[in-house]
Amino acid sequence: MDYSYYPGCSLHSTGKEYGESVEVVSRALGLKLHELDDWSCCGATSAHSTNFELSVALPARNLAIAEKRGLDVMIPCAACYNRFKSAQHSLAQDSDLKNNISKSLDDDYSGSAVIRSPIDIFHQDVGLESLEEKVVKKLKGLKPVSYYGCLWLRPPEICGFDDTENPIMLDEMLTSLGAESRNWSFKTDCCGGSLTISKTELVENMVDRLMRMAREAGANCLVTACPLCMANLDMRAHEDVQLPTFYFTELIALAMGLEGPENWLGLHNIDPLPLIKSLKLL
Amino acid sequence: MGSFLEDVNKQINGVDLQNCYHCQKCSSGCPMAAAMDFKPNEIIRMVQMGQRDLLLRSSAIWLCASCETCVTRCPNAVDIPRMIDILRVMSLDAGVVPHDREVIQFHESFLGTVKRGGRVNEPIMIATYKLKTGTYLKDVGVGFKMFLKGKLSLFSPRTKNRKAIRRIFSSTAKS
Numbered sequence A: 001m002d003y004s005y006y007p008g009c010s011l012h013s014t015g016k017e018y019g020e021s022v023e024v025v026s027r028a029l030g031l032k033l034h035e036l037d038d039w040s041c042c043g044a045t046s047a048h049s050t051n052f053e054l055s056v057a058l059p060a061r062n063l064a065i066a067e068k069r070g071l072d073v074m075i076p077c078a079a080c081y082n083r084f085k086s087a088q089h090s091l092a093q094d095s096d097l098k099n100n101i102s103k104s105l106d107d108d109y110s111g112s113a114v115i116r117s118p119i120d121i122f123h124q125d126v127g128l129e130s131l132e133e134k135v136v137k138k139l140k141g142l143k144p145v146s147y148y149g150c151l152w153l154r155p156p157e158i159c160g161f162d163d164t165e166n167p168i169m170l171d172e173m174l175t176s177l178g179a180e181s182r183n184w185s186f187k188t189d190c191c192g193g194s195l196t197i198s199k200t201e202l203v204e205n206m207v208d209r210l211m212r213m214a215r216e217a218g219a220n221c222l223v224t225a226c227p228l229c230m231a232n233l234d235m236r237a238h239e240d241v242q243l244p245t246f247y248f249t250e251l252i253a254l255a256m257g258l259e260g261p262e263n264w265l266g267l268h269n270i271d272p273l274p275l276i277k278s279l280k281l282l
Numbered sequence B: 001m002g003s004f005l006e007d008v009n010k011q012i013n014g015v016d017l018q019n020c021y022h023c024q025k026c027s028s029g030c031p032m033a034a035a036m037d038f039k040p041n042e043i044i045r046m047v048q049m050g051q052r053d054l055l056l057r058s059s060a061i062w063l064c065a066s067c068e069t070c071v072t073r074c075p076n077a078v079d080i081p082r083m084i085d086i087l088r089v090m091s092l093d094a095g096v097v098p099h100d101r102e103v104i105q106f107h108e109s110f111l112g113t114v115k116r117g118g119r120v121n122e123p124i125m126i127a128t129y130k131l132k133t134g135t136y137l138k139d140v141g142v143g144f145k146m147f148l149k150g151k152l153s154l155f156s157p158r159t160k161n162r163k164a165i166r167r168i169f170s171s172t173a174k175s
């Protein structure tokens, strides 16, 4: 199976271990990723907060590049995914906007690219059964809560995820890996990621609350599929409530016995290795 | 030029703000409401009442985390995050100096690196932000740790076709 691949800026820096684990796991699952030629930033929150046209034009450039190849586009970063989906939606709704923005692009934009998350691709295209078949080391004793956050899910008519209030794809994948997934009602609460640098104190409270609720649900870790949530959860929690957070792809790699997890986990701020070693998973 | 309300509705280009019946579901589920000077449904009310100046100076419009919870749950599909983005742009255009300047300075630093390199270079973006805000010491420990771990690199790859990026910025720039 072939996909176009848009890593986005975070996956080369703060989300480095996410980028690497997405690529390693995709390869092991038989997916071929083709990085978009000369891609550029999606503009993130900063563009849509200050200039609507710019926030549409930046993703549109990448979508136009993707259309040339015609493959589904895998976007592992929730923030990029949300910006791409929103831009595509706005351009489909407003033909004047589409005409104006098309003029500033080198490639033709029609709106035909199919934008997808790796969660959806692994869950739907690969499937839970094939995933389970490839597990060589069950993640026994790992009790994760799945944390989806905002940007994969909302607004629902634009994002098109499985369920806005109670998504389950990550939970199901973790169960297939042999983890003892915990249920909780904070899966889709906001962690404040977009204000983590400018409004740190406010955000610390939001993150602490998530950590406390995860503990209350009996979890020993959190699992995310977003580099912004990860940076926030991993750096803004106070010491007394901290739990390690994993990218779901790191855990898939671990369960499949692939190379990489030891290096990736060493990049985290809240050290997940004591937990992983105590469960004899590494 | 129409009224403030008409102006905002026109830009929302979807569900008009008059459809809000002030059930406050948005404000009760908003993660930032406690820190805001005006709650999400109050912002709607103020747009309806033409309280333009007060709103454009408010901290609420910069504290919204764009989590989209409110619009997802609103029984009338009122797009509050879009309304807030519109108010932000109006506030910038009006040259208002808000309480929460650092949020805007962050956006400027971020888009500045995109404009120059096509992609975000995080260390340079953060350094610019720190120069703008004078918050040199905040988060230095965290940043240094990431630098040592090889996560933050000063030389991350850029977009080659920078002309295309400049064109996008110039054609969407406001006159």
Ligand code: SF4
Binding pocket: B019, B020, B021, B022, B023, B024, B025, B026, B027, B041, B044, B073, B074, B075, B076, B077, B078, B080
């Ligand atoms: S939830 Fe919708 S209808 Fe209710 S107060 Fe908020 S915007 Fe108005």
Ligand code: SF4
Binding pocket: B026, B029, B030, B031, B032, B033, B040, B063, B064, B065, B066, B067, B068, B069, B070, B071, B080, B081
């Ligand atoms: S999008 Fe903004 S206003 Fe709406 S719930 Fe989230 S933080 Fe509150």
